[in-house]
Every structure is written in C-alpha cells, then in structure tokens.
Amino acid sequence: MRTDFDYWQTYPLETIISLFDTLDIQWGIGGGVALDLYYGFKTRNHEDIDIIIFVKDAAEVIHLLQDFSLFKAENGILTPYTYEDKMDDSFSIWVSEEEDSPFVFEILLISTREDFWIYKRNSDIRGSTDELFLLNESNIPYIKPEIQLLYKMDGSHIRDKDIIDFEKFVPLLGADEKIWLKKQLTVQGNTYMEHKLLK
Structure with missing residues (x-):
C-alpha cells in the first residue's frame, strides 16, 4: 500500500x-x-x-x-x-x-x-x-467540458479547485452544453451548481 x-x-x-x-x-x-x-x-x-x-x-x-x-x-x-x-x-x-x-x-x-x-x-x-x-x-x-464539469461536481466532497473550474468554464459553454449540464445536475441532485448556471 x-x-x-x-x-x-x-x-x-x-x-x-x-x-x-x-x-x-x-x-x-x-x-x-x-x-x-x-x-x-x-x-x-x-x-x-x-x-x-x-x-x-x-x-x-x-x-x-x-x-x-x-x-x-x-x-x-x-x-x-x-x-x-x-x-x-x-x-x-x-x-x-x-x-x-x-x-x-x-x-x-x-x-x-x-x-x-x-x-x-x-x-x-x-x-x-x-x-x-x-x-x-x-x-x-x-x-467534453460539460461532461467533465459534471464529474467535477460528483461525490459528497467537492474540492475547492473543482468549484473554481466550474465557475470559470461554465460561462464558456455553448447554449446546448449548458442545457445538457443543467439537466444532468438536476438528475444528479446538485441544485447548488445547477442554479449557478442561471446567472
């Protein structure tokens, strides 16, 4: 080990x-x-x-x-x-x-x-x-960035650097990618990050 x-x-x-x-x-x-x-x-x-x-x-x-x-x-x-x-x-x-x-x-x-x-x-x-x-x-x-960002919001403990990446890269996504990510965050149950997409 x-x-x-x-x-x-x-x-x-x-x-x-x-x-x-x-x-x-x-x-x-x-x-x-x-x-x-x-x-x-x-x-x-x-x-x-x-x-x-x-x-x-x-x-x-x-x-x-x-x-x-x-x-x-x-x-x-x-x-x-x-x-x-x-x-x-x-x-x-x-x-x-x-x-x-x-x-x-x-x-x-x-x-x-x-x-x-x-x-x-x-x-x-x-x-x-x-x-x-x-x-x-x-x-x-x-x-794909929207899929990577979904994985970064995975788990019970989200690292600070992953939140920074999320907030930095979400604005760079296209409209379709944002829609997809918002939908999957809802399925995942991450409403906090889902709401950030609405800004």
Missing part, C-alpha cells in the same frame, strides 16, 4: 499521446487538463493528469502498461493492482514507473452499455460513446 498521494511527476502530454496512440481504442485526457485543452491554454497548475478509457478496453490498456507499476485507488486507499481485480468504474488506476517512483498519470474508467457511456453514480445519465471526446487543433483527444 502507498500513502504518498502527492508524489507526482506527470508525463508530458506528448509522452502520453505517443503511448496511448499505439492502441486502437477510444480514450481522452480528463480533469483540469482537459478543460485547458478546451480553453486553449493553461489556466492553472495541475498536480496530476487523468486518462479516461472505457471499462471494456481496460484489459488492452493494462497489457500496454505491463512494465509499469499500477495501483488501485479506491475509497482513499492505494493498493497494488492485481490482474485478478475485476475492472469496473468504482476505482481508478494510478501509474508509476517503479513501485516507489512518482506517479505519472491516472486512469479513470467509464462503463458502457451497447453504444452508450454510463455515468457511474446515476445510470440515467448517459450518452453516445462517439460523443464523449473532442479533439483540439493538435488532435489531442479530451473529454
């Missing part, structure tokens, strides 16, 4: 792209870095970097990372990932080059059903798998 949650030396985007582009799967950058890709430049410092994949593609990604050290992050605990672990969207995978070296990126898993991605906390929230990611002008895939 590791407890050094802040021990990060994230890979450059170029390194991640060269690694994941060897796979014939859908994937994209997530988190605050994804919002920066949407915005067009870096808006704040990012301690880590998220890679989003579908659960159905996890085995292929794990094979790609067989020379790395992988850790299962669940309920605030980091334990070594084992191949016996069932893959689902209840945990993420932190990746480092060695057992005690800095973490270089995190893998977030999204479940699918047929051609739809499923929001992990409410299966009524879903969308086409072909419409989860966008490409920036450099062809870097990243999760």
